[in-house]
Amino acid sequence: MLAPEPAAPGSLYAKRKSVFPKAVDGHFRRLKWAWMTVTLAIYYVTPWLRWDRGPYSPDQAVLIDLAHRRFYMFGIEIWPHEFYFVAGLLIMAGIGLFLLTSAVGRAWCGYSCPQTVWTDLFQHIDRLIDGDRNAQMRLQNAPWTARKIARRALKWSIYLLIGFWTGGAWILYFADAPTLVRDFWSGHAAPVAYAAAGVLTATTFVLGGFLREQVCIYMCPWPRIQSAMLDENSLTVTYKDWRGEPRGSVKQARQAATPLGDCVDCDQCVAVCPTGIDIREGPQIGCITCALCIDACDKVMTQLGRAPRLIDYATLQGCEREKAGGPKESVRKALLRPRTLVYFGVWCAIGLALLFALGTREHLDISVAKDRNPPFMVLSDGSVRNAFNVKLRNMESRPRALEVALSGLPRATMWSDDMARAAAARELRRTVAADQSETVRVYVIAPAGTGAQDFAFTVRALDRERGRDTHTTHFDAPGDAQ
């Protein structure tokens, strides 16, 4: 620990300065509105989408069925042993963020991050209830009169309502949505449903309503990682200081001895910023690159008849070139470069590999566990018997007729514990219920003199779709095992 400098006493703690972003309109604001609608719609509507999977499986399009250990996503059903698909999706999401960051900087933060989307929504509620920036500031500083209390109560109730709607939508991903909604309100849902809805209501209320940009600046690790991933070719929101400086109002510019820059120091870029920073100080951790300052500045520049995009999406390299008098770089050139292409290639490769694995996976599975105690059994006629637990897995959402057969081990036959030994044969038939596993206890019997050897159980579907699977195991016999 460093000793505190005696010359500069005081606390390192800085109290939060409340942010009251001003309403703004422009290209990026409209893009954000559209994207916010899409992302919120995806979140709230997805659990209500239906997907017919026949009579034996749930018909919710996206369902994480923890109770039955199944993950449904439209036409795809994932069993616990196929969790690598989910791992693959998570890796794709990670590399997708790398790709996005190296290409368009912190676009995830600015447009798609739930924290940004919900904060944006809540800030809009603020403007709706309390008025725009100045009115909000006045109300903040006003004493607690009845009117202010009423306003605050109304606003926070709306926060809470949105929070509850958000937390409520979350639990719908884990159970049949219409049933759960009915159970939820009639008090019959599982306690974990109420707890999860409560926790997510609280986090939405607190993170979206009050913590807001502090989450991005102090709590989230992603901005820190991103700042390490950005390079001189990444698009960031940049104030073109060589064009704007020295700044001054139109009046000051008229009186100045030397010509001033384009920036009229109107502070509109600061007023509209949802994280309350000044972009003119350069790239910084608080900038989520939402580009609302571009909209605000463009409006002012257009009013003054000056060229727009004093604040713009630009790369560091592009800025250097432009500063030296070069042409403005094309966005396409900023996007198509080795680094982004490599990320894109890796991302696509994983995606294709997952699709390939998904398309070629077996929906029928056999696994065999051999009895080891006793490893074999000599019967009264001298024949040798081994016992196995054979597990048949039917991953289709319909019952399937299956045939289990011995391959190898000539002259051996088998029977199971729910049939008479007299009916022993080389094949057994079983119908396995839809989307289920069934364990069959199988006794394999081979004539006296059969030696220990490997053999296999093969399962074959008897329906039109066919499909087969094999599991190699071992047959123990006296002589070698003793």
Add this chain to the structure above:
Amino acid sequence: MTKRIDEATGTQTVGHEWDGIEELDTPMPRWWLLTFCLTIVFAIGYVVLYPAIPMVHGATKGLWGWSSRGELASDLRVAKAQRADVLHQIAITPIQSLQGKPELMKAAVAGGRAAFRVNCVQCHGAGAAGVPGLYPNLNDDDWLWGGSLQAIEQTITHGIRQPGDKDTRTSLMPSFGRDALLTPDQIDDLVSHVRTISHQETPSPSSTRGAKLFADNCAVCHGPAGRGQRQFGAPNLTDAIWLYGGNREKITQSLTVAHAGVMPAWHDRLDPVTIKMLAAYVHSLGGGEDFVQPAPTQPQGGAAEPKALAHARP
């Protein structure tokens, strides 16, 4: 030892000084102090409600009277109540009808497996494979006293050679050598015969002499062909299974000093339902006799539960 206010921070020092290094008396953060006080309040409540203060014998009981043994007892009560219905069903079902009810049979086998691990593995082994020369293997298809469900239930209930139990399985093979009922040469001829009928030796003059001796001395229990008789627990001598060994030396030993294995009668140690479940388990090991094919059941659909119920809970 002079307490003074530190200029840089405005905090009082503790008054110690080591080579010019002083320590600030920074107060605990408010939230920390509050949490600390809350833990004290919690501890007081805990001490009052739960067993906490150790005494010479035991500890204080606490107002709620909680104990880990009490918790176990209540868990066991709950488990027992959950099983009560199935156990009752097994109790009222005659053992020969169990196989007709696959679900009940499955439950009985599971219960029997648990009871077997507690009561039977000491002799018969964890895999029920027995011990050669001592305890029979229960997996195979050779039964001394019968391998149907009823016969197994009877054997477990009344045991083998248990004095005082009139229904116990009992018989006694003479010790032909020790009691000088047969000469060593005659015993040798008998061994030849027994090994011939079990296809371990080819017929010889010795085995021919032995056949005569067998008819006179052994056939009454083991049957004229040596296939055994279960009412006497007399083993089949023609098959491949030898509890006490099938080579010349072992058979000679058995003829000289006869074996008479015993097993406890379990009716005074286990309840009838447990015995029934044990019989079902032993019968299910692969060698059970008089198998009854259960009626074919409808293939169960889907997750075996109605959709709405199955997916109602997160």
